[in-house]
Amino acid sequence: MEIAIITGASSGIGRSFAKQLHQSGEVDEFWFIARGKTALDATASELGINAKIITADLSTPAGLASIKDALAQYTPTVQYLIHSAGRGDFGAFDELTEEQISTTIDLNVKATVLLTKMTVPYMPHGGRIITLGSGSCFTPLPYFNTYSSSKVFVLHYTKSLNFELEKYGIRATCFCPGWVDTPLLDGLMNTPNRHPKQFKPKLNVDMVVKKCLAASKKGKTMCVVNWYTKLQHVLFKLVPDRLLTKTWLNMLTE
């Protein structure tokens, strides 16, 4: 029995991955992971399936240990591991609380690395990992620094990981979309801190996830979605950082 493990399956991008993988019929069973049980149950009932629901705070050692225990107990064959749980805050480096900063690094970075390490032994040849980078990997972003830097880590980690995974026939794809229309953006917009005046263009979640799944099947290392983010990616290699960062600063509220 082949399973897909999807963190953050209760909302936004993770929920769309669950929906589209279910429609494709590629896996027999799903493990959905997030903190809130009600929303995870809602994803499963929306799809009409009996997913294994694991409520865990992946920014904590206890949350990660509960996934390790479940893997050891059920010894599943994991066809897909999708790391969609993620968080971030706008704000200056000295305005964000230590808790906000630590939780972002623990969830976006540490959980991605440790969940990958504990899951790969259960993945077959042809298994797929999807990590969540972002368009913010391609420009230094003041006032979104911890978040965007965590995504740079994930991008480099994924690229390096692919070399190490070659011998197992497993591929990892770092998904780097621009702004995607999910509850994450509503939360970011509702903070008093400096943030973009608007999130534009705001991409359709199902459209971007479809592109990422296609890229993952082809074994691509990275999936950059939408013309704006692709342009950012190219400019990052050609234009001095300072210019790109100044454009970003002009887009922020005072």
Ligand SMILES: NC(=O)c1ccc[n+]([C@@H]2O[C@H](COP(=O)([O-])OP(=O)(O)OC[C@H]3O[C@@H](n4cnc5c(N)ncnc54)[C@H](OP(=O)(O)O)[C@@H]3O)[C@@H](O)[C@H]2O)c1
């Ligand atoms: N939306 C965008 O514009 C965008 C663009 C580029 C990349 N991304 C990345 O895509 C990923 C998904 O984002 P999204 O837009 O789909 O966000 P979202 O709608 O807010 O979903 C985030 C998911 O992560 C779970 N989660 C949050 N904190 C958690 C924790 N400590 N432990 C376990 N699960 C946790 C949430 O469930 P609970 O709250 O119940 O735990 C939820 O299921 C994130 O990594 C984000 O950085 C988003």
